[in-house]
Amino acid sequence: MRERSTSNILYWMVIFTLVITAKGCGTTQGTAPIKDYSPAPDISTSSDKTQKKSVGKKQSTSKKINASGESIKAAQYRVKAGDTLYSISIQFGVDHKELAQFNGIDDTNVIHVGQILKIPKTAAKAKVEPKPDVRSQDPPPLASSGLGTWRWPVNGSLKYRYMERVSERGKGVGIEVNKETAVFAAAPGKVVYSGSGLRGYGKLLIIKHNESFLSVYAHNSQLLSSEGQFIAQGQQIAIIGAENQSSVLHFEVRRKGKPVDPLKYLPKR
Secondary structure, three states: OHHHHHHHHHHHHHHHHHHHHHHHHHOOOOOOOOOOOOOOOOOOOHHHHHHHHHHHHHHHOOOOEOOOOOEOOEEEEEOOOOOOHHHHHHHHOOOHHHHHHHOOOOOOOOOOOOOEEEEEOOHHHHOOOOOOOHHHOOOOOHHHHOOOOOOOOOOOEEEEOOOOOOOHHHHOEEEEOOOOEEEEOOOOEEEEEEEOOOOOOOEEEEEEOOOOEEEEEEEEOEEOOOOOOEEOOOOEEEEEOOOOOOOEEEEEEEEOOEEEOHHHOOOOO
């Protein structure tokens, strides 16, 4: 009896194990979620891409335009006390007549403090190009301008030549004196600026000789001529070389607003 009871127990244990195993094999297991992080496919057409590139290019190369639809090609300058049209033209290297015409100014002797002037700029000026060897260029004869022969503005030795310096000094020559010395007008004309408002020039005189030529006398110790005064060639206009002040007169010749080599005009020494 005991052996039969044990056999029945083993029999039912086997049956139970088989049933449980069959259920486990029939269960459906869920799959782990997988996210696709790859970029979405580009479905834009070639024409769409071309259009996008052209739009970006137009935005990066856009230019400012004025009310009439024309490109703005001018800088601006606010007139300060002591400025004249001639000193501003010297500062920006433009002809005073061009500056006046560009701003609709009829009288070149009249500008006002606070007035906004447009400074003309051409595309050629904006480009960085190597400077020509201006010392090798022959200037127009002075006789045709009615000026005749110029004279040296001061007795002294040549400290530096035209285009030897990078700053304002490169626009003229430097004449050094060893003591307080008189400065004379290199040619006859009218004083169109007398003051010290032009940066880098110290006490400065500008003489207009005709519609094309100006002469510039900078770093004076004392100015003896006033604006509007007519000056004869050889007339004293300033003093250079005072104690504790510059002993080098910076002298420029400007033709239509542009600096030219003064040594092409001054008598040879």
